[in-house]
Amino acid sequence: MIKLFFSFSFLVICYAFCLKPEPITITFAPKFGSATLQLNKKYFLPAINDSLSIETFKFYVSGISLMKNGKAIFQNKGGFYLMDLENKMRLEFGSATKDFDAIQFNVGIDSTTNAGGVKGGDLDPTKNMYWAWQSGYINFKLEGKSKVCKTRNNVFQYHIGGFMHPNNSLQTVTIPATGNSIQINFDLEKFLSGVGLQTTNEIMSPNAKAMQVAKLYKTVFEAQ
């Protein structure tokens, strides 16, 4: 009987491995202009005519779809990935189809998930991407310092979240892409030039400013 059980489990494991398709990986590469972004390094930003440094850069990726001629041919529905420059900027998922010409994903967490109680893994509230005072995920977090910020210790903090109308900050981005290994750049020079560091230093709740910042994502995610 025990032998039977072991041979059975062996078969199941073999089967699972054989079926497992080669994963598709997406690597996010934060840049500052043409340079690879490094945390706590000073960069000069022409838009403010001064330098700045980035201390935290995290965002959620969810709702990934592989597209062909503008149509979704594969959806990675349950996948929620926290990208964190200090930790990991790469995600992978399995897909039987490889014949796609673009990739679509959400930056942020959808409203159903936001209203559905506590979740684990990358969505665990211990990841410091969930607001305590008001329910909801922080979709995108960028923190750093620049002398142009007239805040305590010259910090800027963009905690972009909100899942309810009119401040649903989830954004969908579509990038041309092919192959198993996709690299997507995120240009923080372009992003921070758009944010307006001199005037907007702190966003920490769902509001109109957060929406303006969220709308910038589309313009700064780029295929390599």
Next chain:
Amino acid sequence: MKLKGFIALSFFVILGFTSIKVFELKYPSYFPKPVYDLKTNPLTQEKIDLGKALFYDPILSKDNTISCASCHNSYQAFAHTDHQLSHGINDLIGTRNAPALFNLAWHTIFMWDGAVNHLDVQALAPIAHPKEMNENLGNVVKKLQASKLYPKLFLKAFKDSVITGEHVLKALSQFQLTLISATSKYDRVKQSKAKFTAQEENGYKLFLENCNSCHTEPLFSNYKFANNGLSIDSTLKDYGRYTITKQSADSLKFKIPSLRNLSYTNPYMHDGRFNKLNQVLNHYVSIKDSKVLSPELKKPIQLNSNQKTDLIAFLLTLNDSTFVFNPDNQYPKSILMPAEGTRK
């Protein structure tokens, strides 16, 4: 034959892994269906016990002094009495009166202003609040993991001794979901096990005419938000629901509390401004109409002093001493203080 053996064996193996004793939430037939989706967090005795330990353990606060029970005392139907505004860590005083906790499975939204949309994530607010527990969930998880007690309890409950924020919050939800108040005199009358006195019966009629549209039976709240005509407290400047939605229509709206267990849950209102039920009724009969007043209160409530007495007599039938003194809901001495415990 071999194939049949395979199938039977795999069936038992799967069954062995999935058979957990599910704890059934018991509530009366006249209660609506719970709002909380129990499928997302199936109740088990082990998880409820763990949640109870966490609820009563000050380890959730920064300096290990404040537990959930500090402001949600079982003997006060899990409310905080004696203080208009609840106090937390270092005796700091907050801005609101901690609400009673019961029948939480039927709440659609949480906190006086509805800042929290699900029971699972409610605990994050008091844990993080600088005047309540001043801690963060990540630190709580670290402290629990380093403790002697909790890895064992999490292993028992979640089959995993590695503690996560998700499991902490789900366990807390589980214990709180079991806090069901449905054994008051009103409930016995509903179940034809008791009868109202003539005075209570008359009070019940007055209740149905004047109060039931917001404090809807059998839960005695529709758990929506209303502006009940209270003037703003100039020291607190608390605009309630407006703080969250920023919609002017939500100005001074607060979540409608249940009227069950009123004798245990004073003071009343979000800022605890009334200590006696009489004061509450006097407020409702003297509301001044305004643009922002909830429509249910536009027509003035008129009660003479006999009617007020009758109404209060009915409201007192909503006290649920069986719930309030239920030892299952109290400090789990056998878990948290096993050396002194006598139960195990």
